[in-house]
Amino acid sequence: MNNTTEKLAFTFWDGPQLSLLNILSLLSFARLNPDTILTIYTLGEGLDINAGWKTGEHSLAVDQFYVLEDLAREPTIRIQKVDSAGLEKITSVVQVADYIRIKMLFEHGGIWIDTDVLFYKKLPSYIWEIVANEGFVISYRNTITTGFMGFPKGAEVAHLALLKAQLKLKGNEFHKSYQAFGPELWEEIxxxxxxxxxxxxxxxxxxxxxxxxxxxxxxxxxxxESINYDETIGVHWYGGSQYSRSFTNNNLAHALTKQVPLTNFQKVIHQLNKDVNLLKDLPLPISNVGSSS
Incomplete structure:
Protein backbone atom coordinates (compact mmCIF):
# COMPACT_ATOMS: atom_id res chain seq x y z
CA MET A 1 0.00 0.00 0.00
CA ASN A 2 1.07 3.58 -0.44
CA ASN A 3 1.21 4.10 3.33
CA THR A 4 0.25 2.28 6.49
CA THR A 5 -3.08 4.09 6.86
CA GLU A 6 -4.46 3.74 3.34
CA LYS A 7 -6.57 0.62 2.93
CA LEU A 8 -6.97 -0.68 -0.60
CA ALA A 9 -8.74 -3.79 -1.82
CA PHE A 10 -9.47 -4.83 -5.36
CA THR A 11 -10.94 -7.51 -7.58
CA PHE A 12 -11.82 -8.07 -11.24
CA TRP A 13 -14.99 -8.72 -13.15
CA ASP A 14 -15.94 -8.75 -16.80
CA GLY A 15 -18.77 -10.37 -18.73
CA PRO A 16 -22.53 -10.84 -18.36
CA GLN A 17 -22.63 -13.51 -15.65
CA LEU A 18 -22.58 -11.24 -12.59
CA SER A 19 -25.09 -12.86 -10.26
CA LEU A 20 -26.99 -11.62 -7.23
CA LEU A 21 -24.72 -13.74 -5.06
CA ASN A 22 -21.71 -11.91 -6.53
CA ILE A 23 -23.45 -8.60 -5.80
CA LEU A 24 -24.12 -9.62 -2.20
CA SER A 25 -20.54 -10.75 -1.76
CA LEU A 26 -19.02 -7.49 -3.00
CA LEU A 27 -21.48 -5.43 -0.98
CA SER A 28 -20.69 -7.48 2.12
CA PHE A 29 -17.03 -6.52 1.89
CA ALA A 30 -17.73 -2.86 1.13
CA ARG A 31 -20.26 -2.36 3.91
CA LEU A 32 -18.28 -4.25 6.54
CA ASN A 33 -15.14 -2.28 5.68
CA PRO A 34 -16.26 1.33 5.07
CA ASP A 35 -12.69 2.54 5.68
CA THR A 36 -11.42 0.58 2.66
CA ILE A 37 -11.58 1.55 -1.02
CA LEU A 38 -12.67 -1.45 -3.09
CA THR A 39 -11.72 -1.13 -6.76
CA ILE A 40 -13.38 -3.48 -9.23
CA TYR A 41 -11.29 -3.67 -12.37
CA THR A 42 -12.98 -4.50 -15.65
CA LEU A 43 -11.88 -4.65 -19.27
CA GLY A 44 -11.74 -1.57 -21.45
CA GLU A 45 -13.10 -1.29 -24.97
CA GLY A 46 -11.87 -3.46 -27.79
CA LEU A 47 -11.46 -6.78 -26.01
CA ASP A 48 -14.44 -9.12 -25.81
CA ILE A 49 -13.76 -12.43 -24.11
CA ASN A 50 -17.09 -12.83 -22.37
CA ALA A 51 -17.45 -16.29 -23.85
CA GLY A 52 -14.84 -17.40 -21.36
CA TRP A 53 -17.51 -17.51 -18.67
CA LYS A 54 -19.40 -20.18 -20.60
CA THR A 55 -16.65 -22.78 -20.67
CA GLY A 56 -15.19 -25.33 -18.30
CA GLU A 57 -16.35 -25.03 -14.72
CA HIS A 58 -18.58 -22.07 -15.68
CA SER A 59 -20.63 -24.03 -18.22
CA LEU A 60 -23.80 -23.76 -16.12
CA ALA A 61 -25.01 -20.25 -16.86
CA VAL A 62 -26.53 -17.90 -14.31
CA ASP A 63 -30.19 -17.25 -15.15
CA GLN A 64 -30.34 -13.62 -13.99
CA PHE A 65 -27.43 -11.23 -14.12
CA TYR A 66 -26.64 -7.72 -13.03
CA VAL A 67 -24.82 -4.60 -14.19
CA LEU A 68 -21.43 -4.01 -12.61
CA GLU A 69 -21.97 -0.25 -12.61
CA ASP A 70 -24.82 -0.64 -10.11
CA LEU A 71 -22.17 -1.24 -7.46
CA ALA A 72 -20.67 2.20 -8.08
CA ARG A 73 -23.48 3.64 -5.98
CA GLU A 74 -21.63 2.38 -2.93
CA PRO A 75 -19.45 5.21 -1.60
CA THR A 76 -16.33 3.04 -1.23
CA ILE A 77 -16.58 1.06 -4.48
CA ARG A 78 -14.78 2.20 -7.61
CA ILE A 79 -15.24 0.70 -11.09
CA GLN A 80 -12.11 1.10 -13.18
CA LYS A 81 -11.38 -0.07 -16.71
CA VAL A 82 -7.95 -1.51 -17.38
CA ASP A 83 -5.86 -1.28 -20.51
CA SER A 84 -6.41 -4.53 -22.40
CA ALA A 85 -3.34 -4.13 -24.60
CA GLY A 86 -1.39 -7.37 -24.64
CA LEU A 87 -4.24 -9.46 -23.27
CA GLU A 88 -5.86 -10.24 -26.62
CA LYS A 89 -4.58 -13.81 -26.72
CA ILE A 90 -6.23 -14.75 -23.43
CA THR A 91 -9.61 -16.33 -24.09
CA SER A 92 -10.64 -16.86 -20.47
CA VAL A 93 -11.68 -13.98 -18.24
CA VAL A 94 -10.64 -16.15 -15.30
CA GLN A 95 -7.05 -16.00 -16.52
CA VAL A 96 -7.36 -12.28 -17.19
CA ALA A 97 -8.39 -11.90 -13.55
CA ASP A 98 -5.33 -13.91 -12.51
CA TYR A 99 -3.07 -11.60 -14.50
CA ILE A 100 -4.74 -8.41 -13.25
CA ARG A 101 -4.42 -9.68 -9.67
CA ILE A 102 -0.65 -10.03 -9.97
CA LYS A 103 -0.21 -6.73 -11.80
CA MET A 104 -2.20 -4.66 -9.32
CA LEU A 105 -0.68 -6.34 -6.27
CA PHE A 106 2.71 -5.16 -7.49
CA GLU A 107 1.74 -1.73 -8.79
CA HIS A 108 -0.64 -0.63 -6.04
CA GLY A 109 -0.48 -3.14 -3.20
CA GLY A 110 -3.42 -3.97 -0.96
CA ILE A 111 -5.70 -6.98 -0.66
CA TRP A 112 -7.17 -8.99 -3.49
CA ILE A 113 -10.58 -10.55 -2.89
CA ASP A 114 -12.38 -12.92 -5.22
CA THR A 115 -15.89 -11.91 -6.25
CA ASP A 116 -17.22 -15.15 -4.78
CA VAL A 117 -16.34 -14.58 -1.13
CA LEU A 118 -19.27 -13.67 1.11
CA PHE A 119 -17.76 -11.73 4.00
CA TYR A 120 -19.53 -11.46 7.33
CA LYS A 121 -16.84 -9.89 9.50
CA LYS A 122 -14.73 -6.77 9.13
CA LEU A 123 -11.13 -7.46 8.19
CA PRO A 124 -9.11 -7.58 11.42
CA SER A 125 -6.40 -4.98 11.90
CA TYR A 126 -3.61 -7.55 12.04
CA ILE A 127 -4.22 -8.44 8.39
CA TRP A 128 -3.67 -4.85 7.34
CA GLU A 129 -0.47 -4.73 9.40
CA ILE A 130 0.80 -7.81 7.56
CA VAL A 131 -0.16 -6.32 4.19
CA ALA A 132 1.76 -3.13 4.98
CA ASN A 133 4.89 -5.15 5.72
CA GLU A 134 5.66 -8.62 4.37
CA GLY A 135 2.33 -9.62 2.80
CA PHE A 136 0.33 -12.85 3.06
CA VAL A 137 -1.00 -15.80 1.13
CA ILE A 138 -3.15 -18.78 2.08
CA SER A 139 -2.32 -22.42 1.48
CA TYR A 140 -5.42 -24.51 0.84
CA ARG A 141 -5.49 -28.19 -0.10
CA ASN A 142 -1.74 -28.26 -0.79
CA THR A 143 -1.72 -25.27 -3.11
CA ILE A 144 -1.35 -21.51 -2.79
CA THR A 145 -4.85 -20.31 -3.37
CA THR A 146 -5.44 -16.90 -4.90
CA GLY A 147 -8.89 -15.87 -3.69
CA PHE A 148 -7.62 -13.79 -0.77
CA MET A 149 -4.07 -12.45 -0.64
CA GLY A 150 -2.29 -9.19 0.04
CA PHE A 151 1.06 -7.43 -0.37
CA PRO A 152 2.55 -3.97 0.06
CA LYS A 153 3.10 -1.87 -3.04
CA GLY A 154 6.19 -2.98 -4.95
CA ALA A 155 6.62 -6.21 -2.97
CA GLU A 156 9.46 -8.33 -4.35
CA VAL A 157 7.38 -11.50 -4.43
CA ALA A 158 4.66 -9.72 -6.43
CA HIS A 159 7.32 -8.38 -8.79
CA LEU A 160 8.67 -11.90 -9.35
CA ALA A 161 5.14 -13.14 -10.00
CA LEU A 162 4.50 -10.34 -12.49
CA LEU A 163 7.74 -11.04 -14.39
CA LYS A 164 6.83 -14.72 -14.64
CA ALA A 165 3.27 -13.91 -15.73
CA GLN A 166 4.58 -11.57 -18.43
CA LEU A 167 6.91 -14.30 -19.70
CA LYS A 168 4.02 -16.77 -19.82
CA LEU A 169 1.90 -14.23 -21.64
CA LYS A 170 4.64 -13.41 -24.14
CA GLY A 171 5.31 -17.10 -24.79
CA ASN A 172 1.60 -17.97 -24.94
CA GLU A 173 2.28 -20.53 -22.20
CA PHE A 174 -0.91 -19.91 -20.29
CA HIS A 175 -2.77 -22.13 -22.75
CA LYS A 176 -0.92 -25.11 -21.28
CA SER A 177 -2.97 -24.91 -18.10
CA TYR A 178 -6.21 -23.33 -16.95
CA GLN A 179 -4.42 -22.13 -13.81
CA ALA A 180 -1.18 -20.96 -15.45
CA PHE A 181 -1.64 -17.43 -14.10
CA GLY A 182 -3.16 -18.65 -10.84
CA PRO A 183 -2.09 -21.15 -8.17
CA GLU A 184 0.49 -22.83 -10.40
CA LEU A 185 2.37 -19.59 -10.99
CA TRP A 186 2.46 -18.70 -7.30
CA GLU A 187 3.61 -22.20 -6.42
CA GLU A 188 6.47 -21.83 -8.90
CA ILE A 189 7.49 -18.52 -7.31
CA GLU A 225 -22.52 -26.78 13.29
CA SER A 226 -19.26 -28.58 12.53
CA ILE A 227 -18.23 -25.48 10.56
CA ASN A 228 -16.50 -23.15 13.01
CA TYR A 229 -17.51 -19.69 11.87
CA ASP A 230 -15.70 -18.09 14.80
CA GLU A 231 -12.42 -18.67 12.96
CA THR A 232 -13.59 -17.19 9.65
CA ILE A 233 -14.29 -13.74 8.24
CA GLY A 234 -16.00 -14.96 5.07
CA VAL A 235 -17.00 -17.96 3.01
CA HIS A 236 -15.54 -18.64 -0.43
CA TRP A 237 -18.47 -20.16 -2.31
CA TYR A 238 -16.58 -21.07 -5.51
CA GLY A 239 -18.40 -19.26 -8.30
CA GLY A 240 -17.79 -22.03 -10.82
CA SER A 241 -19.26 -24.73 -8.60
CA GLN A 242 -22.39 -26.48 -9.81
CA TYR A 243 -23.70 -26.26 -6.23
CA SER A 244 -23.29 -22.48 -6.21
CA ARG A 245 -24.76 -21.89 -9.64
CA SER A 246 -27.71 -24.16 -9.03
CA PHE A 247 -28.33 -22.50 -5.67
CA THR A 248 -28.13 -19.04 -7.26
CA ASN A 249 -30.60 -19.98 -10.00
CA ASN A 250 -33.07 -22.02 -7.98
CA ASN A 251 -32.84 -21.25 -4.26
CA LEU A 252 -31.23 -17.88 -3.55
CA ALA A 253 -34.31 -15.67 -3.87
CA HIS A 254 -36.30 -17.91 -1.52
CA ALA A 255 -33.42 -18.15 0.96
CA LEU A 256 -33.24 -14.36 1.22
CA THR A 257 -36.92 -14.07 2.19
CA LYS A 258 -36.69 -16.29 5.26
CA GLN A 259 -37.29 -14.29 8.43
CA VAL A 260 -36.02 -17.07 10.67
CA PRO A 261 -32.60 -18.28 9.49
CA LEU A 262 -32.40 -22.05 9.15
CA THR A 263 -29.31 -22.82 7.08
CA ASN A 264 -25.73 -21.65 7.49
CA PHE A 265 -26.15 -19.36 4.49
CA GLN A 266 -29.31 -17.81 5.91
CA LYS A 267 -27.62 -17.27 9.27
CA VAL A 268 -24.78 -15.39 7.59
CA ILE A 269 -27.20 -13.25 5.55
CA HIS A 270 -29.34 -12.59 8.62
CA GLN A 271 -26.30 -11.40 10.58
CA LEU A 272 -25.10 -9.24 7.67
CA ASN A 273 -28.50 -7.65 7.28
CA LYS A 274 -28.55 -6.91 10.99
CA ASP A 275 -25.03 -5.48 11.07
CA VAL A 276 -24.77 -3.56 7.78
CA ASN A 277 -28.23 -3.69 6.20
CA LEU A 278 -26.93 -5.88 3.38
CA LEU A 279 -30.25 -6.32 1.58
CA LYS A 280 -31.04 -2.60 1.42
CA ASP A 281 -31.28 -0.99 -2.04
CA LEU A 282 -30.23 -4.06 -4.00
CA PRO A 283 -30.11 -3.54 -7.78
CA LEU A 284 -32.54 -5.33 -10.08
CA PRO A 285 -31.40 -7.89 -12.66
CA ILE A 286 -31.11 -6.52 -16.17
CA SER A 287 -31.88 -9.72 -18.06
CA ASN A 288 -31.77 -13.47 -18.00
CA VAL A 289 -29.69 -15.88 -19.99
CA GLY A 290 -32.61 -16.89 -22.16
CA SER A 291 -32.96 -13.39 -23.60
CA SER A 292 -29.28 -12.69 -24.23
CA SER A 293 -27.80 -12.92 -27.69
Missing amino acids: FLEHPQEVSQVQFLSDKLVYPILWEKLDQFFFQAD
Whole structure:
Protein backbone atom coordinates (compact mmCIF):
# COMPACT_ATOMS: atom_id res chain seq x y z
CA MET A 1 0.00 0.00 0.00
CA ASN A 2 1.07 3.58 -0.44
CA ASN A 3 1.21 4.10 3.33
CA THR A 4 0.25 2.28 6.49
CA THR A 5 -3.08 4.09 6.86
CA GLU A 6 -4.46 3.74 3.34
CA LYS A 7 -6.57 0.62 2.93
CA LEU A 8 -6.97 -0.68 -0.60
CA ALA A 9 -8.74 -3.79 -1.82
CA PHE A 10 -9.47 -4.83 -5.36
CA THR A 11 -10.94 -7.51 -7.58
CA PHE A 12 -11.82 -8.07 -11.24
CA TRP A 13 -14.99 -8.72 -13.15
CA ASP A 14 -15.94 -8.75 -16.80
CA GLY A 15 -18.77 -10.37 -18.73
CA PRO A 16 -22.53 -10.84 -18.36
CA GLN A 17 -22.63 -13.51 -15.65
CA LEU A 18 -22.58 -11.24 -12.59
CA SER A 19 -25.09 -12.86 -10.26
CA LEU A 20 -26.99 -11.62 -7.23
CA LEU A 21 -24.72 -13.74 -5.06
CA ASN A 22 -21.71 -11.91 -6.53
CA ILE A 23 -23.45 -8.60 -5.80
CA LEU A 24 -24.12 -9.62 -2.20
CA SER A 25 -20.54 -10.75 -1.76
CA LEU A 26 -19.02 -7.49 -3.00
CA LEU A 27 -21.48 -5.43 -0.98
CA SER A 28 -20.69 -7.48 2.12
CA PHE A 29 -17.03 -6.52 1.89
CA ALA A 30 -17.73 -2.86 1.13
CA ARG A 31 -20.26 -2.36 3.91
CA LEU A 32 -18.28 -4.25 6.54
CA ASN A 33 -15.14 -2.28 5.68
CA PRO A 34 -16.26 1.33 5.07
CA ASP A 35 -12.69 2.54 5.68
CA THR A 36 -11.42 0.58 2.66
CA ILE A 37 -11.58 1.55 -1.02
CA LEU A 38 -12.67 -1.45 -3.09
CA THR A 39 -11.72 -1.13 -6.76
CA ILE A 40 -13.38 -3.48 -9.23
CA TYR A 41 -11.29 -3.67 -12.37
CA THR A 42 -12.98 -4.50 -15.65
CA LEU A 43 -11.88 -4.65 -19.27
CA GLY A 44 -11.74 -1.57 -21.45
CA GLU A 45 -13.10 -1.29 -24.97
CA GLY A 46 -11.87 -3.46 -27.79
CA LEU A 47 -11.46 -6.78 -26.01
CA ASP A 48 -14.44 -9.12 -25.81
CA ILE A 49 -13.76 -12.43 -24.11
CA ASN A 50 -17.09 -12.83 -22.37
CA ALA A 51 -17.45 -16.29 -23.85
CA GLY A 52 -14.84 -17.40 -21.36
CA TRP A 53 -17.51 -17.51 -18.67
CA LYS A 54 -19.40 -20.18 -20.60
CA THR A 55 -16.65 -22.78 -20.67
CA GLY A 56 -15.19 -25.33 -18.30
CA GLU A 57 -16.35 -25.03 -14.72
CA HIS A 58 -18.58 -22.07 -15.68
CA SER A 59 -20.63 -24.03 -18.22
CA LEU A 60 -23.80 -23.76 -16.12
CA ALA A 61 -25.01 -20.25 -16.86
CA VAL A 62 -26.53 -17.90 -14.31
CA ASP A 63 -30.19 -17.25 -15.15
CA GLN A 64 -30.34 -13.62 -13.99
CA PHE A 65 -27.43 -11.23 -14.12
CA TYR A 66 -26.64 -7.72 -13.03
CA VAL A 67 -24.82 -4.60 -14.19
CA LEU A 68 -21.43 -4.01 -12.61
CA GLU A 69 -21.97 -0.25 -12.61
CA ASP A 70 -24.82 -0.64 -10.11
CA LEU A 71 -22.17 -1.24 -7.46
CA ALA A 72 -20.67 2.20 -8.08
CA ARG A 73 -23.48 3.64 -5.98
CA GLU A 74 -21.63 2.38 -2.93
CA PRO A 75 -19.45 5.21 -1.60
CA THR A 76 -16.33 3.04 -1.23
CA ILE A 77 -16.58 1.06 -4.48
CA ARG A 78 -14.78 2.20 -7.61
CA ILE A 79 -15.24 0.70 -11.09
CA GLN A 80 -12.11 1.10 -13.18
CA LYS A 81 -11.38 -0.07 -16.71
CA VAL A 82 -7.95 -1.51 -17.38
CA ASP A 83 -5.86 -1.28 -20.51
CA SER A 84 -6.41 -4.53 -22.40
CA ALA A 85 -3.34 -4.13 -24.60
CA GLY A 86 -1.39 -7.37 -24.64
CA LEU A 87 -4.24 -9.46 -23.27
CA GLU A 88 -5.86 -10.24 -26.62
CA LYS A 89 -4.58 -13.81 -26.72
CA ILE A 90 -6.23 -14.75 -23.43
CA THR A 91 -9.61 -16.33 -24.09
CA SER A 92 -10.64 -16.86 -20.47
CA VAL A 93 -11.68 -13.98 -18.24
CA VAL A 94 -10.64 -16.15 -15.30
CA GLN A 95 -7.05 -16.00 -16.52
CA VAL A 96 -7.36 -12.28 -17.19
CA ALA A 97 -8.39 -11.90 -13.55
CA ASP A 98 -5.33 -13.91 -12.51
CA TYR A 99 -3.07 -11.60 -14.50
CA ILE A 100 -4.74 -8.41 -13.25
CA ARG A 101 -4.42 -9.68 -9.67
CA ILE A 102 -0.65 -10.03 -9.97
CA LYS A 103 -0.21 -6.73 -11.80
CA MET A 104 -2.20 -4.66 -9.32
CA LEU A 105 -0.68 -6.34 -6.27
CA PHE A 106 2.71 -5.16 -7.49
CA GLU A 107 1.74 -1.73 -8.79
CA HIS A 108 -0.64 -0.63 -6.04
CA GLY A 109 -0.48 -3.14 -3.20
CA GLY A 110 -3.42 -3.97 -0.96
CA ILE A 111 -5.70 -6.98 -0.66
CA TRP A 112 -7.17 -8.99 -3.49
CA ILE A 113 -10.58 -10.55 -2.89
CA ASP A 114 -12.38 -12.92 -5.22
CA THR A 115 -15.89 -11.91 -6.25
CA ASP A 116 -17.22 -15.15 -4.78
CA VAL A 117 -16.34 -14.58 -1.13
CA LEU A 118 -19.27 -13.67 1.11
CA PHE A 119 -17.76 -11.73 4.00
CA TYR A 120 -19.53 -11.46 7.33
CA LYS A 121 -16.84 -9.89 9.50
CA LYS A 122 -14.73 -6.77 9.13
CA LEU A 123 -11.13 -7.46 8.19
CA PRO A 124 -9.11 -7.58 11.42
CA SER A 125 -6.40 -4.98 11.90
CA TYR A 126 -3.61 -7.55 12.04
CA ILE A 127 -4.22 -8.44 8.39
CA TRP A 128 -3.67 -4.85 7.34
CA GLU A 129 -0.47 -4.73 9.40
CA ILE A 130 0.80 -7.81 7.56
CA VAL A 131 -0.16 -6.32 4.19
CA ALA A 132 1.76 -3.13 4.98
CA ASN A 133 4.89 -5.15 5.72
CA GLU A 134 5.66 -8.62 4.37
CA GLY A 135 2.33 -9.62 2.80
CA PHE A 136 0.33 -12.85 3.06
CA VAL A 137 -1.00 -15.80 1.13
CA ILE A 138 -3.15 -18.78 2.08
CA SER A 139 -2.32 -22.42 1.48
CA TYR A 140 -5.42 -24.51 0.84
CA ARG A 141 -5.49 -28.19 -0.10
CA ASN A 142 -1.74 -28.26 -0.79
CA THR A 143 -1.72 -25.27 -3.11
CA ILE A 144 -1.35 -21.51 -2.79
CA THR A 145 -4.85 -20.31 -3.37
CA THR A 146 -5.44 -16.90 -4.90
CA GLY A 147 -8.89 -15.87 -3.69
CA PHE A 148 -7.62 -13.79 -0.77
CA MET A 149 -4.07 -12.45 -0.64
CA GLY A 150 -2.29 -9.19 0.04
CA PHE A 151 1.06 -7.43 -0.37
CA PRO A 152 2.55 -3.97 0.06
CA LYS A 153 3.10 -1.87 -3.04
CA GLY A 154 6.19 -2.98 -4.95
CA ALA A 155 6.62 -6.21 -2.97
CA GLU A 156 9.46 -8.33 -4.35
CA VAL A 157 7.38 -11.50 -4.43
CA ALA A 158 4.66 -9.72 -6.43
CA HIS A 159 7.32 -8.38 -8.79
CA LEU A 160 8.67 -11.90 -9.35
CA ALA A 161 5.14 -13.14 -10.00
CA LEU A 162 4.50 -10.34 -12.49
CA LEU A 163 7.74 -11.04 -14.39
CA LYS A 164 6.83 -14.72 -14.64
CA ALA A 165 3.27 -13.91 -15.73
CA GLN A 166 4.58 -11.57 -18.43
CA LEU A 167 6.91 -14.30 -19.70
CA LYS A 168 4.02 -16.77 -19.82
CA LEU A 169 1.90 -14.23 -21.64
CA LYS A 170 4.64 -13.41 -24.14
CA GLY A 171 5.31 -17.10 -24.79
CA ASN A 172 1.60 -17.97 -24.94
CA GLU A 173 2.28 -20.53 -22.20
CA PHE A 174 -0.91 -19.91 -20.29
CA HIS A 175 -2.77 -22.13 -22.75
CA LYS A 176 -0.92 -25.11 -21.28
CA SER A 177 -2.97 -24.91 -18.10
CA TYR A 178 -6.21 -23.33 -16.95
CA GLN A 179 -4.42 -22.13 -13.81
CA ALA A 180 -1.18 -20.96 -15.45
CA PHE A 181 -1.64 -17.43 -14.10
CA GLY A 182 -3.16 -18.65 -10.84
CA PRO A 183 -2.09 -21.15 -8.17
CA GLU A 184 0.49 -22.83 -10.40
CA LEU A 185 2.37 -19.59 -10.99
CA TRP A 186 2.46 -18.70 -7.30
CA GLU A 187 3.61 -22.20 -6.42
CA GLU A 188 6.47 -21.83 -8.90
CA ILE A 189 7.49 -18.52 -7.31
CA PHE A 190 7.62 -20.02 -3.83
CA LEU A 191 9.60 -23.04 -5.02
CA GLU A 192 12.07 -21.09 -7.15
CA HIS A 193 12.68 -18.13 -4.80
CA PRO A 194 12.71 -19.47 -1.22
CA GLN A 195 14.83 -16.60 0.10
CA GLU A 196 12.70 -13.85 -1.42
CA VAL A 197 9.45 -15.31 -0.09
CA SER A 198 10.74 -16.32 3.34
CA GLN A 199 9.06 -13.39 5.11
CA VAL A 200 5.66 -13.80 3.45
CA GLN A 201 3.14 -14.98 6.02
CA PHE A 202 0.82 -17.94 5.51
CA LEU A 203 -2.54 -17.22 7.08
CA SER A 204 -5.07 -19.86 8.11
CA ASP A 205 -7.22 -21.29 5.35
CA LYS A 206 -10.13 -21.07 7.78
CA LEU A 207 -10.27 -17.30 7.17
CA VAL A 208 -12.23 -17.64 3.92
CA TYR A 209 -12.13 -21.36 3.11
CA PRO A 210 -14.08 -23.05 5.93
CA ILE A 211 -15.89 -25.32 3.46
CA LEU A 212 -14.52 -27.65 0.83
CA TRP A 213 -15.66 -27.17 -2.78
CA GLU A 214 -17.49 -30.50 -2.82
CA LYS A 215 -19.29 -29.83 0.47
CA LEU A 216 -20.95 -26.52 -0.32
CA ASP A 217 -24.34 -28.04 0.38
CA GLN A 218 -23.37 -27.79 4.07
CA PHE A 219 -23.34 -24.02 3.69
CA PHE A 220 -26.27 -23.45 1.37
CA PHE A 221 -28.76 -26.06 2.54
CA GLN A 222 -27.79 -27.24 6.02
CA ALA A 223 -27.30 -25.95 9.54
CA ASP A 224 -24.02 -27.80 9.97
CA GLU A 225 -22.52 -26.78 13.29
CA SER A 226 -19.26 -28.58 12.53
CA ILE A 227 -18.23 -25.48 10.56
CA ASN A 228 -16.50 -23.15 13.01
CA TYR A 229 -17.51 -19.69 11.87
CA ASP A 230 -15.70 -18.09 14.80
CA GLU A 231 -12.42 -18.67 12.96
CA THR A 232 -13.59 -17.19 9.65
CA ILE A 233 -14.29 -13.74 8.24
CA GLY A 234 -16.00 -14.96 5.07
CA VAL A 235 -17.00 -17.96 3.01
CA HIS A 236 -15.54 -18.64 -0.43
CA TRP A 237 -18.47 -20.16 -2.31
CA TYR A 238 -16.58 -21.07 -5.51
CA GLY A 239 -18.40 -19.26 -8.30
CA GLY A 240 -17.79 -22.03 -10.82
CA SER A 241 -19.26 -24.73 -8.60
CA GLN A 242 -22.39 -26.48 -9.81
CA TYR A 243 -23.70 -26.26 -6.23
CA SER A 244 -23.29 -22.48 -6.21
CA ARG A 245 -24.76 -21.89 -9.64
CA SER A 246 -27.71 -24.16 -9.03
CA PHE A 247 -28.33 -22.50 -5.67
CA THR A 248 -28.13 -19.04 -7.26
CA ASN A 249 -30.60 -19.98 -10.00
CA ASN A 250 -33.07 -22.02 -7.98
CA ASN A 251 -32.84 -21.25 -4.26
CA LEU A 252 -31.23 -17.88 -3.55
CA ALA A 253 -34.31 -15.67 -3.87
CA HIS A 254 -36.30 -17.91 -1.52
CA ALA A 255 -33.42 -18.15 0.96
CA LEU A 256 -33.24 -14.36 1.22
CA THR A 257 -36.92 -14.07 2.19
CA LYS A 258 -36.69 -16.29 5.26
CA GLN A 259 -37.29 -14.29 8.43
CA VAL A 260 -36.02 -17.07 10.67
CA PRO A 261 -32.60 -18.28 9.49
CA LEU A 262 -32.40 -22.05 9.15
CA THR A 263 -29.31 -22.82 7.08
CA ASN A 264 -25.73 -21.65 7.49
CA PHE A 265 -26.15 -19.36 4.49
CA GLN A 266 -29.31 -17.81 5.91
CA LYS A 267 -27.62 -17.27 9.27
CA VAL A 268 -24.78 -15.39 7.59
CA ILE A 269 -27.20 -13.25 5.55
CA HIS A 270 -29.34 -12.59 8.62
CA GLN A 271 -26.30 -11.40 10.58
CA LEU A 272 -25.10 -9.24 7.67
CA ASN A 273 -28.50 -7.65 7.28
CA LYS A 274 -28.55 -6.91 10.99
CA ASP A 275 -25.03 -5.48 11.07
CA VAL A 276 -24.77 -3.56 7.78
CA ASN A 277 -28.23 -3.69 6.20
CA LEU A 278 -26.93 -5.88 3.38
CA LEU A 279 -30.25 -6.32 1.58
CA LYS A 280 -31.04 -2.60 1.42
CA ASP A 281 -31.28 -0.99 -2.04
CA LEU A 282 -30.23 -4.06 -4.00
CA PRO A 283 -30.11 -3.54 -7.78
CA LEU A 284 -32.54 -5.33 -10.08
CA PRO A 285 -31.40 -7.89 -12.66
CA ILE A 286 -31.11 -6.52 -16.17
CA SER A 287 -31.88 -9.72 -18.06
CA ASN A 288 -31.77 -13.47 -18.00
CA VAL A 289 -29.69 -15.88 -19.99
CA GLY A 290 -32.61 -16.89 -22.16
CA SER A 291 -32.96 -13.39 -23.60
CA SER A 292 -29.28 -12.69 -24.23
CA SER A 293 -27.80 -12.92 -27.69
